[in-house]
Amino acid sequence: MRRVATGRSLGLLLCLQCRATVRALDVRHPRCPRCYAHLHSRKPHSLALTAALLICAAVLYIPANLLPVMYTRTICDDERDTIMSGVLTLLHSGSWPIAVLVFVASIVVPLLKIIVLSVVLFSTWRGSPRFRTQRSELFRMVEFIGRWSMLDVYAISLLVALVQIRSLAFVSVGWGALAFAAVVVLTQFAARTFDERLLWEKP
Amino acid sequence: MSSVIVCPSCDLAHRAAMAPVFEGSRCARCRAPLQGPENGNIDTAIALAVCALVLIFLSNAYPLVSMLYNGTTRDTTLAGAALSLYSQGHAGLAALVFITTIACPFLQILCLLYLLIPLSRKREAPWQDNIFRLLTQMRRWTFIEVFMLGALVALVRLSAYARVIPGVALWSCALLMLTLAALSSRTTPGQFWQWVERNRQ
Numbered sequence: 001m002r003r004v005a006t007g008r009s010l011g012l013l014l015c016l017q018c019r020a021t022v023r024a025l026d027v028r029h030p031r032c033p034r035c036y037a038h039l040h041s042r043k044p045h046s047l048a049l050t051a052a053l054l055i056c057a058a059v060l061y062i063p064a065n066l067l068p069v070m071y072t073r074t075i076c077d078d079e080r081d082t083i084m085s086g087v088l089t090l091l092h093s094g095s096w097p098i099a100v101l102v103f104v105a106s107i108v109v110p111l112l113k114i115i116v117l118s119v120v121l122f123s124t125w126r127g128s129p130r131f132r133t134q135r136s137e138l139f140r141m142v143e144f145i146g147r148w149s150m151l152d153v154y155a156i157s158l159l160v161a162l163v164q165i166r167s168l169a170f171v172s173v174g175w176g177a178l179a180f181a182a183v184v185v186l187t188q189f190a191a192r193t194f195d196e197r198l199l200w201e202k203p
Numbered sequence: 204m205s206s207v208i209v210c211p212s213c214d215l216a217h218r219a220a221m222a223p224v225f226e227g228s229r230c231a232r233c234r235a236p237l238q239g240p241e242n243g244n245i246d247t248a249i250a251l252a253v254c255a256l257v258l259i260f261l262s263n264a265y266p267l268v269s270m271l272y273n274g275t276t277r278d279t280t281l282a283g284a285a286l287s288l289y290s291q292g293h294a295g296l297a298a299l300v301f302i303t304t305i306a307c308p309f310l311q312i313l314c315l316l317y318l319l320i321p322l323s324r325k326r327e328a329p330w331q332d333n334i335f336r337l338l339t340q341m342r343r344w345t346f347i348e349v350f351m352l353g354a355l356v357a358l359v360r361l362s363a364y365a366r367v368i369p370g371v372a373l374w375s376c377a378l379l380m381l382t383l384a385a386l387s388s389r390t391t392p393g394q395f396w397q398w399v400e401r402n403r404q
Contacts, residue, residue, distance in 0.1 A: 004232070005216040007209035012216065014209040017336060018396040021209050034396055036332045090360065098359045101352070136212060136233040150303070150346055154284070154353025155360070157300050161279035161287040162270050162361065169272075169364075173293050181299050188343075197214040200233070 006200075013039045043195040050121055053190035058114050060179050060186065065107075067176030070156050074169045082176060083107065083152060105151040106180070113149075113187045116142045117194070124199045136199055143191040149184045153177055210237055243394045245323045251386045252315045258379040259309055265371035268358060272365040281305060281372060303346040308383065311341040315390060322398055335395065342387060348380045 007014055013022045013030065017037035024030065030039040068080035081089065083106050090099035120139050123130075156177055163171040208217045212235035228237045266278035279287070281304060289297035314334050321328045328334065354373060361367045 006214040007216055008214055010207070010216055012207060012209055014211055014214075016211060017339065017392060019211065019393045020396065021207055034400065035335065037336065090356075093360075093363050095359050098356055102356055105352075132213075133233055136235070140212070140235060147346055147349055148352070150349045151353045151356060153296070154300065154304070154346075154350045155356040157284040157288050157296070158268065158279065158354055158357035159360065160291065161283045162268065162277055162357070164277065164287070165272060165275065172291050173288060173296065178293060178296050181296055185299070192343075196212040196233075196235075200213040200215075 008041060013041060015039055016043075042197060043193060046193055046195040046198060047121065047125055049193040050117070050190050053186050053193065054114065054117055054121065057183050057186040057190060058118075060183050061110060061114060064110075064176055064180035064183050067179060068174035069152070069176040069180060070159065070174055071172045072163075072169070073171075080174065083180065086152070102152060102155075105148045109145055109149045110180075110183055110187065113142050113146050113191075117187065117190055120199065121194065127202055129202075132200060136196060139191070139194070139196060139199075146184070146188055146191060150181070153181050153184075208237060210235060238393065243389065243398065245319060245398055248386065248389045249316070249319050249323060251382055251389065252312050252319065255308075255312045255379060255382045255386060256316070258375045258382060259312060261375035262372045262379055263305065265375070267354065267370050267372045267376070268361075269368045269370055270361060270365050271368070278370060281376070303344050304350045307341045307345045308347055308379070311338060311345055311383075312386075314338040314341065315386070318395070319390070322402060325402055327399065327402065331399070335392070339392065345383065347376065347383060351376055351380055 007021070011024045013024045014020075015022060015032035015035060015037055018032060018035040020032055020034045022030070022032060022039060024041070031037065032039055065083055068082055070081045070086065072079040072081065087099050087103045087107070090096075090102060116138050120135050123135060156173060159171050160173055163169050206219050208219045209215070210217065210230040210233065213230060213233040215230060215232045217231065217237065229235065230237050263281050266280055267284070269276055269278035282301070285297045285301040285305070288300060314337055318328050318331060318334055318338070351373075354376075358367050358369070
């Protein structure tokens with residue numbers, strides 16, 4: 001590997017709060033002189049925390065997709081919708097651009113996020129030197145698009161608020177929605193606890 | 204120490220450009236954004252924050268969507284979405300919706316005004332560092348733009364069964380989304396602390 005000057009090799013700390021560059025001093029708990037945030041050379045317990053959060057998210061991803069997220073009760077029939085069947089309903093009602101949007105946001109993005117984070121985490125743990133730039137870019141992309149998975153939760157919350165015509169139609173939330181929201185929140189935290197700089201270091 | 208910039212994504216050290224950056228630079232190794240563009244006028248930021256505050260009041264005071272069904276109308280506000288989840292026994296989900304669509308956007312704007320108004324008069328607000336840290340957290344959990352798209356999806360799903368009419372709050376939410384995006388790009392941590400530093404010198 002080519003020798004390059006890094007913050008660590010120059011004895012510099014970066015404040016992740018205000019982006020100030022600070023000379024590392026030999027004190028126990030260094031703080032940023034500009035914004036008084038705690039300074040760490042690397043995020044503490046980064047890999048372990050990310051792994052734990054990611055495992056929780058992966059486990060919850062199963063009920064999120066299997067449990068119904070929404071119950072629709074009308075005079076003629078009772079319907080229970082999982083996320084996938086919601087997408088299919090949209091597809092059959094003829095609004096395929098919206099169906100594709102929901103499919104990407106609530107099925108592709110969470111799955112992609114879990115897979116990409118696992119790959120990045122595992123390869124960082126192994127100290128793999130290959131495709132560093134690509135992995136780093138992939139991680140940033142996934143971190144950026146992660147929030148869009150909340151789309152279906154908001155759509156359901158609005159449907160629940162609107163469709164409450166006592167005897168005619170009634171929509172209620174299922175536990176799948178909670179599991180789904182938990183997956184989104186956990187993966188957001190997992191992306192945040194991961195320190196990208198570890199990806200660029202030798203094991 | 205301002206002559207060296209360390210990449211937050213890969214720890215590579217860069218020599219800082221002396222001239223102010225206008226278009227934003229990227230890390231030479233991992234391509235992460237290194238320095239945001241400095242289009243920093245503090246008064247513009249305050250104006251945008253005041254505008255966002257007005258829009259957030261509008262988005263909460265007026266109905267988001269109304270539905271016409273067999274001669275009866277039903278409408279819901281932004282808070283109504285969270286409340287209906289709560290009344291169905293899903294308190295956790297209700298809290299999440301409330302925090303990401305009402306509490307965080309509102310507190311974010313209040314924090315920003317609290318920090319920027321004294322700063323524009325060459326003073327510093329008490330607990331500036333803690334409030335700014337709070338602001339960064341609030342920003343991460345502001346999902347207004349996702350909510351807008353979610354509302355669109357709900358509208359399309361409902362329009363198959365009933366007549367739906369977008370309300371005032373939906374439009375002001377859309378404007379709020381744009382205003383917040385403009386606001387956060389003008390008040391990045393780097394930019395904010397640069398204002399503070401210029402103030403201190």
